[in-house]
Amino acid sequence: KEQLFAVMAGLEYSGLNVISWVCDGASEHAKMFKSVLNAVGDKDPDLKVRRDDIWVVSDTPHLGKKFRNNFKSSGQRMYDTKMLKRGVSFIVWDVIRATYKVATTLEDGTCRLPRSLHKLSWDAVDPSSIMQLRVNLAMIPFSVDVQNFIQRNIARVSREARVRVQDVRLTLIYMRMVNELFQIMNCREPITWTSEDDGTGTNTPIGLRDKVNTSHGLSLNKLSQKYGVSI
Numbered sequence: 001k002e003q004l005f006a007v008m009a010g011l012e013y014s015g016l017n018v019i020s021w022v023c024d025g026a027s028e029h030a031k032m033f034k035s036v037l038n039a040v041g042d043k044d045p046d047l048k049v050r051r052d053d054i055w056v057v058s059d060t061p062h063l064g065k066k067f068r069n070n071f072k073s074s075g076q077r078m079y080d081t082k083m084l085k086r087g088v089s090f091i092v093w094d095v096i097r098a099t100y101k102v103a104t105t106l107e108d109g110t111c112r113l114p115r116s117l118h119k120l121s122w123d124a125v126d127p128s129s130i131m132q133l134r135v136n137l138a139m140i141p142f143s144v145d146v147q148n149f150i151q152r153n154i155a156r157v158s159r160e161a162r163v164r165v166q167d168v169r170l171t172l173i174y175m176r177m178v179n180e181l182f183q184i185m186n187c188r189e190p191i192t193w194t195s196e197d198d199g200t201g202t203n204t205p206i207g208l209r210d211k212v213n214t215s216h217g218l219s220l221n222k223l224s225q226k227y228g229v230s231i
Contacts, residue, residue: 024062065138089170098161
């Protein structure tokens with residue numbers, strides 16, 4: 001906290017306004033930022049800002065890692081978390097473990113060479129600790145290649161994971177949603193506000209649009225409508 005105060009004071013002394021703090025989403029950082037924001041008032045000798053003037057955000061790769069960690073710990077008692085679900089179906093990390101096994105072994109148990117999903121390494125599926133997961137591996141379980149493999153082998157993945165096919169399907173929906181959202185946030189081009197014809201000849205605002213992914217763009221508004229989620 002003292003280091004943050006010193007950096008803020010130096011930046012403000014040089015005439016720069018700090019509008020955001022970026023962190024990797026680690027719990028100790030979240031606790032520190034929450035403590036600082038709660039301590040900031042209208043006047044503060046160290047931080048000449050107000051609480052509403054600062055945003056605390058995660059960079060996109062680490063935000064993807066948080067999605068992956070929540071996905072992995074879902075329903076596991078040792079992590080004291082709730083099961084991800086919609087209706088009577090569940091989003092289950094065991095689908096990813098089963099996918100790795102199906103991709104690396106034939107139905108008779110012999111090794112499959114070459115492996116069907118070479119990027120889906122065991123380090124991405126089950127590292128020794130969630131905290132040791134490398135950021136560059138976090139989004140691999142959500143990738144299109146993994147999704148397509150699961151869709152092609154959905155019956156065997158379901159049997160291997162010991163879950164219902166409907167749970168595998170819902171898990172696939174979750175994977176697609178997270179991957180598409182990650183692509184929007186991680187694009188190299190600016191994401192801009194846009195509008196389009198609503199069918200009545202009137203252009204209405206539809207929110208943020210990624211100008212890179214498709215010729216028509218991929219908006220957060222359409223993503224939320226597609227998957228029935230709030231973004």
